[in-house]
Amino acid sequence: MHAVPRTLRSLLSDARLRVAAASALGALLLTALPAPPAQAAATLANTGFEADGTGTATPSGWSTNSATGQSAASFTEAGGHGGSHRLSHWASTAYQVETYQHLSGLTDGTYTLSAWVRSSGGQSSAYLALRNCGSAEQRTDLPPTPDGAWIRLVTSVKVTGGRCTVGINSQASAGQWLNVDDLTFTSGSTGLPVKGVDISSLEKSEDLGGTYRTSAGATGDPVAILKSAGATYGRLKVWVNPADGYNNKARVLAAAQRIKARGMKLLVDFHYSDTWADPGAQAKPAAWAGHSYSRLTTDVYNHTYDVLNALKAQGTTADMVQIGNEINTGMLWPEGSTDNWSQLAGLLKAGVSATKAVSSSTQVALHLAHGGDNALYRWWFDNATAQGVPYDVIALSFYGYWHGSLSALQANLDDISARYGKKVMVAETAYPFRLDSEDAHENIIDTSAELVSGYAASPAGQAAWLRDVMNVVEAVPNGRGLGVVYWEPAWTAVTGNGWDPADPTSGNGWENQALFDYDSRLLPAANWLAHR
Numbered sequence: 001m002h003a004v005p006r007t008l009r010s011l012l013s014d015a016r017l018r019v020a021a022a023s024a025l026g027a028l029l030l031t032a033l034p035a036p037p038a039q040a041a042a043t044l045a046n047t048g049f050e051a052d053g054t055g056t057a058t059p060s061g062w063s064t065n066s067a068t069g070q071s072a073a074s075f076t077e078a079g080g081h082g083g084s085h086r087l088s089h090w091a092s093t094a095y096q097v098e099t100y101q102h103l104s105g106l107t108d109g110t111y112t113l114s115a116w117v118r119s120s121g122g123q124s125s126a127y128l129a130l131r132n133c134g135s136a137e138q139r140t141d142l143p144p145t146p147d148g149a150w151i152r153l154v155t156s157v158k159v160t161g162g163r164c165t166v167g168i169n170s171q172a173s174a175g176q177w178l179n180v181d182d183l184t185f186t187s188g189s190t191g192l193p194v195k196g197v198d199i200s201s202l203e204k205s206e207d208l209g210g211t212y213r214t215s216a217g218a219t220g221d222p223v224a225i226l227k228s229a230g231a232t233y234g235r236l237k238v239w240v241n242p243a244d245g246y247n248n249k250a251r252v253l254a255a256a257q258r259i260k261a262r263g264m265k266l267l268v269d270f271h272y273s274d275t276w277a278d279p280g281a282q283a284k285p286a287a288w289a290g291h292s293y294s295r296l297t298t299d300v301y302n303h304t305y306d307v308l309n310a311l312k313a314q315g316t317t318a319d320m321v322q323i324g325n326e327i328n329t330g331m332l333w334p335e336g337s338t339d340n341w342s343q344l345a346g347l348l349k350a351g352v353s354a355t356k357a358v359s360s361s362t363q364v365a366l367h368l369a370h371g372g373d374n375a376l377y378r379w380w381f382d383n384a385t386a387q388g389v390p391y392d393v394i395a396l397s398f399y400g401y402w403h404g405s406l407s408a409l410q411a412n413l414d415d416i417s418a419r420y421g422k423k424v425m426v427a428e429t430a431y432p433f434r435l436d437s438e439d440a441h442e443n444i445i446d447t448s449a450e451l452v453s454g455y456a457a458s459p460a461g462q463a464a465w466l467r468d469v470m471n472v473v474e475a476v477p478n479g480r481g482l483g484v485v486y487w488e489p490a491w492t493a494v495t496g497n498g499w500d501p502a503d504p505t506s507g508n509g510w511e512n513q514a515l516f517d518y519d520s521r522l523l524p525a526a527n528w529l530a531h532r
Contacts, residue, residue, distance in 0.1 A: 041061075041103065041104070041105070042103060042104065042105035042106055043103070043185070044061075044101060044103065044166060044183060044184070044185040045060065045061030045062075045101065046059050046060045046061035046062065047182060047183040047184065048080060048082060048083045048085070048181060048182050048183075049076045049080065049083075049085045049086055049087045049181060050080070050083045050084060050085050052076055052085075053076065053085065054076060054077050054078050054085065055075060055076065055077065056075060056076045057071055057072050057074060057075045058071070058074070058099075059076050059087065059099070061101060062087075062099050062100065062101050063099070063100055063101065063102075064097065064098070064099055064100075065097070065098045065100065066095065066096060066097040066098070067096045068094070068095055068096045068097075070091055070093070070095040070096070070097060071097065072091070073089055073090060073091040073095040073097040073170070074087065074088075074089055074097045074098075074099045074168075075087075075088055075090075076088070079179075080181045080182070081116040081150045081179075081181035081182050082116070082181065082182045083181070083182075085181075086179045086180065086181040087099060087168065087179065087180045087181065088177060088178065088179050088180075089126075089168070089170040089172070089177060089178045090175070090176070090177040090178075091172075091174065092174055092175065093174045094172065094173050094174055095170070095171075095172060095174075096170065096171040096172075097169075097170055098167050098168065098169045098170075099167070099168045099180075100165055100166060100167040100168070101165070101166045102132075102163070102164075102165050103163065103164045103165070103166065103185065104162060104163045105162055106159050106162045106163065106164060107159075107162070107187075108134075108159055108160050108161070108162060109158070109159060109187055110156060110157070110158050110159070110187065110188065110189040111130070111133075111156065111157060111159055111164065111185060111186065111187055111188070112154050112155070112156040112184075112185070112186055112187075112188045112189060112190050113128060113130055113154065113155045113156070113157075113166055113183065113184070113185050114152060114153070114154050114183065114184045114185075114186075114475070115128055115152070115153055115168075115180050115181070115182065115183045115184075116150045116151070116152050116153075116180070116181050116182045117142045117143075117145075117150065117151055117152075117153055117178065117179065117180050117181075118142075118145040118148065118149070118150055118151070118178065118179040119142040119143065119144055119145055119177070119178040119179070120144065120175075120176045120177045120178070121143070121144025121145075121146070121176075121454035122144070122172075122173070122176050122454070123142075123170055123171060123172035123173070123176050123178070124171040124172060124173075125141070125169060125170070125171045126141065126142040126169070126170050126171075126172065126176075126178050127139045127140060127141045127142060127169050128140045128142070128153060128155050128166075128167070128168060128169075128180075129155070129165075129166075129167040129168075129169055130155050130156075130157035130164055130165070130166060130167075131164075131165050131167060132163060132164065132165040133157045133158070133159045133160070133161075133163065133164035133165070134158070134159055134160030134161040134163065134164075135157060135158040135159070135160060136157075137157075138155050138156060138157040138532075139155065140153045140154065140155040140471055141464075141467060141468070141471070142178055143406055143454070143464075143468035143471070143472075144453065144454025144455070145405075145406070145407065145454075146405075146453040146454055147405045147407060149405065149407035150179075150181070150407070151406060151407050151410055151472065151475075152410065152475045153471055153475055154190045154471075154474055154475045155190075156188070156189045156190040156191070156532070166183070166185060168180050188479075190474050190475075190479070190532065191474065191532045192470060192473060192474055192481065192482065192483035192484065192531065192532065193232065193482060193483055194232065194233050194265075194267075194320075194425055194482045194483025194484065194485065195230055195231055195232045195233065195470075195483050195484065195529045195530075195531065196231060196232065196233030196234065196235050196267060196427075196483065196484070196485035196486065197226050197231045197233070197234060197235065197485065197486050197489050197490075197515075197529070198234075198235040198236075198237070198269075198428070198485055198486070198487045198488050198489075199222070199223065199226070199234055199235070199236070199255065199259075199488075199489070199490050200235070200236050200237040200247055200255075200269075200488065201246075201488055201490065201491040201497060202222060202223070202255070202490045202491075203246060203251055203254065203255055204244070204246045204496075204497050205490060205491065205492060205494045205497045206222075208494045208495065208496045208497050209494060209495075210490075210492055210494040210497070210520075211520055212225060212490065212492075212516055212520050212522075213225075213516070213519070213520045213521045213522065214228075214521070214522055215521055215522045215523075215524070215526075217521060221258075222490050222516070223258050223259060223262050223264075224262055225522055226489065226490075226515070226522075226526065226529070227262040227263065227264055229522065229526040229527055229529045229530060230526075230527070230528070230529030230530030230531070231264060231529045232264055232265060232483075232529075233264055233265045233266070233267050233319070233320075233483070233485065234255075234256075234258075234259035234264050234265070234266055234267070235267040235268075235269055235427070235485050236252050236255050236256065236259075236266070236267070236268055236269065237269040237270075237271055237325065238252050238268060238269065238270050238271060238307055239271055239273060239274055239275065239285075239501075240271075240272070240273065240274050240285035240287065240288075240303060241274050241285055241286065241287060242274050242275065242501045243274070243275075243501045243502035244501040244502070244504070246501065247501075249306065249307050249310065252268070252307065252311075253310055253311060253314060253316070256268075256311055256314075256316040256318075257314065257316055259316075260315070260316045265319040265320070266311070266316060266317075266318050266319050266320075267318070267319065267320040267321070267322070267365075267427075267485065268307070268308065268311070268318045268320070268321045268322070269321075269322040269325055269367075269427075270303075270304060270307075270321065270322060270323060270324065270325070270351065271324070271325045272284075272285070272300060272303070272324060272331050272332055272347075272351075273285055273332075274286055275501060275502075277324070277325045277326065277327075277331065278325065278326040278369065279326050279327075279328040279329050279368075279369050279370070280329075282327070282329065282330060282331045282332060282333045282336070282337075283333065284296075284332050284333070288332070292335075293335045293343050293346070296332055296335055296336070296347060297346050297347055297350045298350070300332075300347050300350040300351050300354070301350040301351070301353060301354045302354075304321075304323070304350070304351045304354035304355060305354040305357060305358060308321065308354065308355060308358040308359070308362070309358050312358055312359060317358075317359050317362065318355075318358075318359070318362050319362060319363065320362065320363040320364075320365055320393065321351075321355045321362055321363070321364055321365065322365045322366070322367045322395060322427070323348050323351035323352055323355070323364060323365075323366060323391075324348070324351070324366070324367060325367060326367060326368060326369040326397055327344075327366070327367065327368060328368045328369055328370065328376065328380065330344045331344070331347060332347060335347075338380070338383070341383050341386075341387055342387060344387075345384065345387035345388070345389050348366070348384070348389045348391075349388075349389060349390070351364075352364050352389070352390050352391065363392040363393055364390070364391045364392050364393065365391065365392065365393035365394070365395040365425070365427065366381075366384065366389070366391045366393075366394060366395065367395035367396070367397070367427050368380060368394075368395075368396060368397070369396075369397040369403070369428075370397070370402075370403050370404075371396035371397055371398030371403050371404075371409050371412060371413075371426060372398065372403045372404025372405065372408030372409050372412055373403070373404065373408075373412070374408070374411060374412040374415055374416070377394070377396075377412055377415075377416050378415075378416070378419070381394065381416060381419075381420055385420065391422070392422065392423065393422060393423050393424070393425060393482060394416055394417070394420065394422050394423070394424045394425075395424075395425050395426075395427035396409075396412070396413075396424065396425070396426050396427060396428075397426070397427060397428040397429070397487075398426050398428070398429050398469065399428070399429060399430065400429075400431070400452040400455070400465065400469075401445055401450050401451060401452055406468060406469070406472055409426075409469070409472055410472045410475065413472070413473065413476050413481065414476060414477060417476050417477070417478070417480040417481075418477070418478075418480075422480070423480045423481070423482045424473070424476060424480055424481060424482065425473065425481070425482035425483050425484065425485070426469055426473055426483075426484045426485065427485050428485060428487040429465075429466070429469050429484060429485075429486060429487065430486060430487045430488070430489075430510075430513040431452070431455060431457075431461065431462045431465035431466065431513060431525075432445050432451075432457040432461075432462065432512045432513045433457065433458060433459045433461070433462040433512060433513070433517065433523055433525070434457055434458070434512050434518075435447065435448065435457045435512060436512070437493070437509075437511070437512065438492075438493035438511050438512075438518045439493040439495070439507050439508055439511065440507055441498065441499075441506070441507020441508055441509055442507075442509060443509050443510070443511070443512045443513075444509040444510065444513075445457075445512070445513065446512070452465065457512070459517070459523050459524050459525065460524070462513075462523060462524075462525040463523070463524045463525035463527070463528060465525075466484070466486060466525045466528045467525075467528045467531070469484055470483070470484050470528060470531050474531075474532065486515060486525075486529075487513075488510055488513075488514065489514050489515030489516065489526070490514060490515070490516060491508060491510045491511065491514055492508075492511050492514050492516050492518075492520065493507075493508050493511040493518075494508070
């Protein structure tokens with residue numbers, strides 16, 4: 001391989017001048033003799049791409065293959081994640097390339113590939129792959145990273161026969177790029193036990209005439225349709241005495257039976273309110289309005305125990321329970337505000353105690369919004385820890401158009417799972433598949449300016465969002481990433497099933513983020529619920 005001149009290396013290290021360097025690089029590297037395939041070994045070699053310096057089309061230990069004859073689209077350049085260099089895929093014309101390494105002499109078992117990545121997004125495909133391993137090929141797609149931040153991804157596979165090929169793959173238009181660095185290949189597996197759907201609005205939708213269809217157009221039970229797509233958990237919110245009579249104890253019991261009958265697990269989300277509870281609203285139920293703090297702790301215990309014990313009595317014991325919903329600022333205001341942590345802790349402990357009294361194996365989650373805000377989570381859970389609040393899971397809401405970048409989500413998940421020694425999950429996320437409304441009510445996200453960069457308001461954009469959030473959670477170290485729940489996939493535009501439980505004329509601002517389209521057909525994003 002010819003050495004790449006110093007001036008050209010300088011150009012390549014500057015992304016702003018990459019186009020100017022393209023023709024020179026292509027001409028120089030394409031005149032070089034093709035590098036022979038690297039010899040197979042039992043360990044991954046040159047994982048940080050530091051062995052060769054800048055401008056090497058086939059890094060030491062790796063091989064390059066291009067269906068379009070553009071092996072030069074794979075090269076090393078300055079600007080690594082942990083070291084001085086990285087692998088990049090890029091060309092001034094459309095290209096398809098794989099940088100790969102064969103491993104042999106492996107002990108049969110399950111292995112996990114980890115890599116730090118960045119990507120322009122927009123490629124036809126850009127992914128990490130484990131293939132020829134004696135089992136089905138496993139892939140993890142690269143997300144777009146418009147903020148330029150590195151994201152860690154993982155892919156796991158079962159090796160039989162002692163061999164496996166690690167691949168970094170791109171099929172892209174001119175100018176699209178990816179960076180990969182700091183790979184590891186170690187024993188162990190990944191996966192997400194929680195692939196959930198919040199179907200709290202479903203019963204009311206069906207009662208008012210809502211119908212649901214498979215992607216092929218067959219009308220069916222939406223719970224069965226979502227289960228068939230891969231859902232393993234159903235999430236149900238509980239209101240104390242809602243104006244419309246939905247999401248109360250009786251309705252939750254009925255919905256839980258449907259979820260469990262399909263072989264799914266149950267996540268119960270206590271709001272401790274008659275209506276929506278979130279960081280901006282934590283109103284006490286009307287029946288508890290005049291109660292003292294001491295009485296409220298009893299109310300929380302009794303309400304939690306009553307609902308969960310009734311679920312257990314009918315054979316649908318909750319597998320996980322949220323004590324409060326998006327309780328960044330506390331719950332049951334003003335007594336349970338974060339302005340008075342000792343009182344908030346007392347209310348939380350009452351809910352936890354009731355949960356464990358019904359079923360000691362039920363997991364308890366504490367749930368905040370703003371999943372990309374690490375300072376918030378440290379402040380909140382440091383206080384909860386200081387107050388001795390027991391819990392099993394940290395649950396986050398993460399909507400990319402409000403809560404930050406995927407890299408911010410990953411940094412937060414990694415930090416809090418290690419800091420508190422807890423498993424973590426995204427309990428709410430969603431993304432639009434279109435911007436216009438099906439009903440007369442304005443959608444919550446309805447302009448292109450509100451979208452996350454790199455994700456169109458389209459079926460493909462919605463699918464990519466769910467895929468990439470799941471991939472970030474799967475990559476949480478030490479197996480502490482539990483999974484993801486898609487919020488209200490069945491809340492389609494049905495007259496009477498609007499935002500306000502006290503107003504049947506209120507509209508729905510969510511139908512463009514459901515997992516059923518405006519013809520009631522299941523959307524492609526739902527297929528990611530079957531992800532590993």
